[in-house]
Amino acid sequence: MAEDLIRWKPQYNLGLDEIDEQHQSLLELINKAWRAIVRRSDQTVVMEVIDELERYTLAHFAAEETFMRVTGYPEFNTHKDEHNAFIDRVAQEKALARHTGGLSLDLMHFLRDWLIDHIVVSDKAYAEFTRKKQAREPSLLGRFFKRFF
Secondary structure, X not given: OOOXXXXXXXXXXXXXXXXXXXXXXXXXXXXXXXXXXHOOOOHHXXXXXXXXXXXXXXXXXXXXXXXXXXXXXXOHHHHHHHHHHHHHHHHHHHHHHHHHOOOOHHHHHHHHHHHHHHHHHHHHHHHHHHHHHHHHOHHHHHHHHHHHO
């Protein structure tokens, strides 16, 4: 779509289907927020979009963090800190949007850049750890995804 801020690229895939699908959904929510800006949507629409992004992000991060705990990812705390910083930024921007009636371009650039950087650096690191662990313990990941997804 011409109004998309960001498009999914194959290099963003982690090889973990459920997580890749969640990342694609996050990307679509960012594009939905972008379209709200481009279309100069009213405050009700803007707040619905940011609420949806916030809810989905919290659920996605909880799933990722559970996955990392189950697999014993050694950089879990650092990764969780990145998630917390993102959550804090979205909460700040949500409060600002309540007063201004709109989302800032700064937020949109932050969302786009953060998501891509987080996927290709931080998430790829735990995906690689997971692949190595799965080679040693193939049934572990299957049990996780059957239980939580």
